[in-house]
Amino acid sequence: MLWLIPILPLLGAALNGVFGKRLSKTLITSIAVGSVALSFLVAVREFLTMLSLPESQLPILTDYFTWIQAGRFQAQFGFMLDHLSGLMILIVTGVGFLIHVYSAGYMAREEGFYRYFAYLNLFVFFMLTLVLADNYLLMFVGWEGVGLCSYLLIGFWFTRKSAADAGKKAFIVNRVGDFGFILAIMLIYWTFERIDFQGVFSRLGEASDFAVEPLGSVGVLTAIGLLLFLGAAGKSAQFPLYVWLPDAMEGPTPVSALIHAATMVTAGVYMVARSAAIYNHAPGALLVVAVVGAFTAIFAASIGLVQTDIKRVLAYSTVSQLGYMFLACGAGAYAAAMFHLMTHAFFKALLFLAAGSVIHGMGGIQDIRKMGGLRRVMPWTHKTFLVGTLAIAGIPPLAGFFSKDAALWAAWNDANYGKLLWLVGVIAASFTSFYMFRLLILTFYGSPCYTEQDVHHVHESPNSILIPLIVLAACSIVAGFAGVPPVLGGDNHIQQFLTPAAHEAKSESLGTTAVELTLMAISTGAALAGAGLAYLFYVVRPALPERLSVQAHSMYSIMLNKYYVDEIYDSVVVWPVVRMSGEFLWKFVDAFMIDGAVNGIGRLVRGSGAGLRHMQSGYVRTYAGWILLGGVLVIAWFLK
């Protein structure tokens, strides 16, 4: 029955994609929502079946057919259900279902309604394929598929030029990551001569078997780990490949919630957790994962401090939270990472959907400086947003507190620079709390900063939008109790639940209970401090931020301009190219500006293409000359 889970959304996508134009909106909605709902039910059933089995019978492997068989090489089209993928399918279909319901209300007036749902269902299909795959190649199929759907959905409002550009940017940046992933798969096959998870992991014990010169076994595994992480960093928006995610907010808000917060962007974390067995043999790669994760967490959070677009704040927050997940992975605590992934899926989906509700009610305005006082007009949106804010800020006992703390505790216990990574994490946590409360206050409290001329009829959203919000809010409150650590009297269900699947590394030097409690208090304190500061800045002394931004002008503008990363990309990659080949490149830069094409490498390629095409002069005799030149070179080579 496992195959039903992805097939149902695929059917929905096919029906809506092919016949959608002729169907009524009600029918389209029922097909799209119904297929995901059914898929969710099947997923629950499969999940429960899996739980009832003894551990020795896990994972459940189902091979449907041999996809590619070539000599010794074999790739099955098969699915694998264990605790890790079981958790993921519940998140994907569950959150996916809620977002489908929400979309039905949110997108009701859009043109191309059927197209939207066809893409969204197709996305769910690919995401489930990615999660359920039992080998790297099939995972890559899902990986490419979700990328394509995300690209189509970001550019859904393609009449907006910025939307189309954002789609392109996401696509190009992800290519860099995918390149790493492909190379990793090639290297895995080269080393182990197989690509299914079980087969690869079972051979890790025999280090001598795959000691490929000149790297040695650890070298090979480190290379594989780093390449996989390059793929993960592209998909999960880690430094420096995060640049596409904030731009991706050009897509419809439910898409941002589903793809760019709850599911697709976590695929990288899932992939790293899935490959835990490899990473445990490659400490160097793990360290890189942890450092990049921690850096991304604080870097993105600091950009989030000053953004003024409600969705962009949430986008940077997503990047930062993903950083936490990688930090936990890098510390060898894959279960903690997956725990945070789960709670984050709830509260970040909630925040995005609530933000969507705000934008919906405000008639499309996204600038938080033009909001304010919405608490009275949109009571339910306000309440749910408040829950989301408390959860992400890490205020106990909401979900974010437990999961973030699990990640930080893991970082503290990491042998390499653990304390430093922990400190970075805590500072980032206070940033998080600050920008979230700032967002909350500016949006819902104070007096309205909009006039009736700008916004005609500010209103609360319909039920199809509010109900998913309430369900997600409930999840954000209770989900954390799945992982209450022993020190607080819980028994950390999620940790135990995931350990068999996640190949958890044994941490030797666990700190004492007292230390753990102290650290918990510190991080809670940091969160409260952030919240308090936001209160001080935006409620008590609203003039303060203005003054501060004047005094600390340079730092403020650096952060406001997102550390100029986009500009650095442009100048490091593009400028030298332009310098290098003066004349014809100018032509291309012009054409490029008009096209509004992509950045960096895209420009380099286009530039070279524009130059090289002049090889093709159109004159037969020149062509004969090229052929002769090539011929002479070949002959010279042969006679060397």
Added chain:
Amino acid sequence: MVTTFHYLLLGAALFTIGVIGVLTRRNIMIILMSIELMMNAVNINLIAFSNRLQQVTGQVFAIFVITVAAAEAAVGLGIVIAMFKNKETMNINEIDLMKW
């Protein structure tokens, strides 16, 4: 005494002249003739080798080459005439509608 080597030299020289003709002449007909020259240079080689090896294969091949060259020339002239009807020029440099 004229040896095989001399014939080969002659063949190589004619082939080179043909190549240079293709590269430097602007009139399409002359380019066509230069290509024919290259083919016939090969024929000289074939006959010379055939004579030296006392094998008839080379001569048979030369006849094939002549036949094919004739067919090619026929098609080539057809193409040139079709071209000339649409654009009255014999200058190869004016045939550059498509480039880059």
Added chain:
Amino acid sequence: MNLATINIAAILPTLVLSVVGIVVMVAEPFVGEQKKSNLGWLAFAGTLAAMLSLVPMANNRGQWYSNLWIVDDYDVFLDFIFLLIAAITILTSMDFLRREELNHPEFYSLLLFATAGMLMMAASNELVMVFLGLEILSIATYVMAGFRRADLKSNESALKYFLLGSFSSAFFLYGIALIFGATGSTNLLAIADALRSSKIQISLVSLSAALILIALCFKVAVAPFHVWTPDVYEGAPTPVTGFMSVGPKAAGFAVLFRVFLTAFPSIEDRWGSAIWMVAALTMILGNVIAVVQPNIKRMLAYSSIAHAGYVAVAFAATSDRGVSAALFYLLAYSLMNLGAFAMVTIISRKEDKLVNVTDYAGLGSKRPGLAAVLSLFMLSLAGVPGTAGFAGKFFIFRAALESRLVWLAIIGVVTTVISFYYYLSVIVQMYMREPHDEFSDVRLCGSLKFALVISAAGTLYLGLLPTRVLDWTTTAALR
């Protein structure tokens, strides 16, 4: 030398094609204007009959006609590809010829003759035969490229193809003449035998191998011998472009593999590295220049250069694995590229005018079915998993890795990544741009639908279940 025993079965497909081709040509004046497309169906039936006659041919393995003609699994598989190409091209051309008022059935004859030439190339065990097959193919294609006689671009395409094609043929001939002089034979096996003995002048042999390589590289359009391709492809009638981008290319590779792996294995150290460089250069040039092409035919021309580069990677692997991967790729590429060109034929409409990528804007909302099919072909050409293109590239890079050509594989992957850009730009146009055209005059007749269904089904089949075909190519590669 006794006269050869006659074995009709061994040459049956070639014979069928030639006879049907002549029948179509002779019948033309006797058929009324309205019935002319029936001759197209006759030609189609001819290719099917030839495909059926592959069965008796496959039962007559071995060398025939004084070792001129060889029948083996390699030959049978390639013949299958060629006949498939011919069949799909006929289906695509029928509507095109009617639309462009070019309803001259000799087009089908030329196509059948060209295909017969390709069959000869795949089956030849002898350089003279290779030359004849090559010229039969080329001369027929020169005429087909210029088939729109009143169109200047078509004229130019034919002229450029003709001049440069004959130019390269002369190099090929020179190579054959020299190898004949050096070894006393033009038979591939005899050449290989002669090279194994030490008395051979190695520089003369190398020179002739280089000349043969140059000419064949020209035919398959790899860099730097690709320069003719974009112009010729752009100007030729669209179905002919489709045919040229797959047929002569596949036939050229068929000969390249056969000649170099049979006759010249002893000087592999020389040509192996040359192919390495050619493959790398081709992949880079083809993909990079394709990025800036606004004309879809020209874009697909550069893409076809790039794909030749991938096959060249398989060649550089110089292993049975490589040959098998190349054979698989040639089939996969033929299907997806013919499908893509069938779509271009449909969208270009009257006089082949609408061939810019921007002419596809909004196709996704106006004609979702067509857009979905074209997306499939584009994704497959780009090598997205689940499609034929991915399976093909995968096998090629695997063969390269097994032959320790790590850098070549990496260049291949990087350029594939680049290629996503231009294939996806077509999809972007179709789904993310406002339509400025109603596409109401886009007609889709039965034969075109048939062609699209065959190519799309084949593309998906090879992508999802490549194993059976791969087994076939593996037997075909073992000699």
